[in-house]
Amino acid sequence: MGADTSAGGLTQVLWGGLTVGCLYAVLLLGVLIVFQVSKSINFAYGQVGMVAALGGWYLASAAGLPIWSALIIGAAAAVLVNSAIDFVAIRRIPEGRPGLDLVVTLGLFLLLTAVMQQLVDANSHTFASLGSDTSTVVGGVVVSVNDVFVIALTLVLVTVAHLLLTRTSLGTSLRASAEDATIASAAGVNVLRLRTGVWAVAGLLAAVVGYLVASRLSVDAFYMTPILVKVFIAGMIGGLDRFLAPLLVAVLLGVYEAGAAFLLGASAGTPAVFLLIIVALAVMPRRFMNERSEVRA
C-alpha cells in the first residue's frame, strides 16, 4: 500500500511507508489503551473505523450533508459503537474463559460488516480527499497535506498519550487498573469510568484512522481489515503491554512493507509481512515475547 514504484525513487516510497506506518501506530494506540484497561483484543476494532468512514461517506454523498458534519456524526457513531462493544459484550465475558474476547468480537466484526453492507452497500466509493490531492515537492519527494497531517497527528497523539500515562494522576490510575483492577478500585480509582472513557477514546481514534485511510484509498465495508491485521501484527511483535516499542514497530512495519514492495514488486508487501512475523517469532527470545500479564490460552 502507498507504494508506487513509478512515481519516484526509494525516498518517495519510504515516505509513503512512513505515513502508512503512522496510521498503523495511531490505530495501534487505540488497541493498546483498550488492552490496558480490559486485557482484551477487539477484533471488530477496524470495523468501528469502517462504520465511521462508510457512514460518513453515505451521509455526505447520498444524504447531502456537509462533509464536516458527516465526519463528526461518523466519529460519534464510532465512539458509540466501540463503547457498546465493551458494554454489551466484553464486560460480560466470564472469568476463566480465555480467548473468548476474540471469538465474541469476531462475531461483532461479522455483524458490523453485514449491517453496514445492508445500510449502505458493498461497493467501493471515493472518500473525501482530506488534503491528499494537495501536495508540494520537498527535496524531490511529493508531500501531500494529508501526509503532513498524519505525521503531525501521530507525533501529537503519541506524545500526549505518553505524557498522560507517565506524568498525570489519570495515567497513574490507568496503569494501576491495568496492573490489578481490584486493588486499583480499592485505592479509590473509578475503574469502570476509566474503562468507559478509554473505550470511547479508542472509538474516536478508530474513526480518525478510518477517515485517513479512506481518503488515501477508498471506502467500502472491508477496507479496514488488512490495516487491522497489520496493526495486530505490530502489537504482537512489539508487545501489547508495552507502549513505545509496539508503536515504533507499527511505523517500521509500514516502512518495511513499502520497501519490500519497492524492491520486489508492488504485490510483495503481503508475503514480506508474513515472512517478517514468522522470522520475528522464531528468532525473538521467548522472554521478550511473553506479555507479563497475558493470561489467555
Add this chain to the structure above:
Amino acid sequence: MSTRSRTGAPSVALGATADPRLKRSRLPRLLLVVVIAALPPLFFDDYWLFLVAQVAAFAVATLGLDILYGRTGQMSLAHASFMGVGAYTGHLLAGLNQGVAVQLLGVLVVSVLAGLVVALPTLRLSGMRLALVTLAFGELLAWVLINTTDLTGGTQGTSVDPVVIGPLDSSVPMQAYLMALVPASIATLIVLHLGRTQMGRRMLIVRDSETAARSVGVAVARTKVISFLVSAVFAGVAGWLYAAVAGFISPPDFNLFASVYLLVAVIVGGAGSAVGAWLGAAYIVLMPQAFSLVGQPNLYPLVGGALLAVVALLVPDGIVGLSRRLAGRFRRAEDRPNHPDRPNHPDRPDRSTSGGDR
C-alpha cells in the same frame, strides 16, 4: 467400553473424558447414524443431495477445527485457508494428470507443511499470537491465488475436474454423497476415538490450564503443534473434497469470512463435540440456502455474526451443550450422574494436578 486409554493409563488423571455416553450400549447409536445417513438418498432430490455431500465435506473441516479450538483451546482464523490449500493442491495435481491417490497424498503433505509453517514459531507462545499469524496466513493464501492466475484461475476462480474412483464420479450428486461420507466417517471416528487417547486428554488439559498441564508433565507446545497439524490436515482434505463435490473453487471460498463462518459453525454446534461439528457443518451449507429460499440472502452474515457473539457469551457449549443440559434436567431425578461436570467442560482441572500420575 472401558474409559481406560489405549496405553492403559488410568483415566482419572484428567477427569475430562469420563463421558457417560460411553457407558451405554453403542449399537442403538450406530443404527441411528446409519438411518440418518440413509435418509438423504431416499428422500432428497439431486440438488439437496449435492448440498448434503457438501455438508459431509465441511464436517471434515469443522471436526478438524473442533480438535484445535474445542479440544485444545487454540484459535485459528485461517481454517478456510487451509481448506483452500487442500482444494488448490488437489486441483493442481489433477491438472498434472495425477490420480486420486497422488492427489490425496499431495493434499496431506502440503497441509502438514503449511500447518508447520504457521504452528511451529507461534505455538510455543500464546494462542492469541497463533490466531494473529493464522490471520496473516489467510492473507498470504489470497495473495498467492491472485498472483498465480494462470495456475489457479486467480480471482475468477477455476472449475475443478470431478474425482473419479472406480465407478464413482463426484459430479453425480448421489455418488458424490457416498464418496464424501467415507472421509467424513473416518474423520468422525478419529475425533470420537481421540477423547479416549492420551493425546486427546493432553489436548483437554492444555485447553483448560497450561500451567496445570505443565505441572503434570504434558509437553504443551508439542501437544498444540500436533493438534494444529491434525486440524490442518482435516481442513486440507475437507477442501479437496469440497472442490470435488462443488466442481468450482474461487478465493472467496477460502477467505477470512469463510474462516470465521467455520468458527461460527463449531461454536454454534457445540465446541468439543463431534455431533456439534456435524451440526455446524450443516449450518454452514444449509443456512445460506435457507436464507436464499426466503429471499433474504444478505441476512446470513448478519445472523452468523450475531449468533457467534451471543452463543459464545451465553451458551458456551452450543446446541449440543444446550440439548444435553435440557436432557440432563429430565434425567437427573432417576440417575445421578457419577460425574458432576459436563463431559467436555470440566471446571478448573485442580483435581488433575492432585491426581499426580500422568
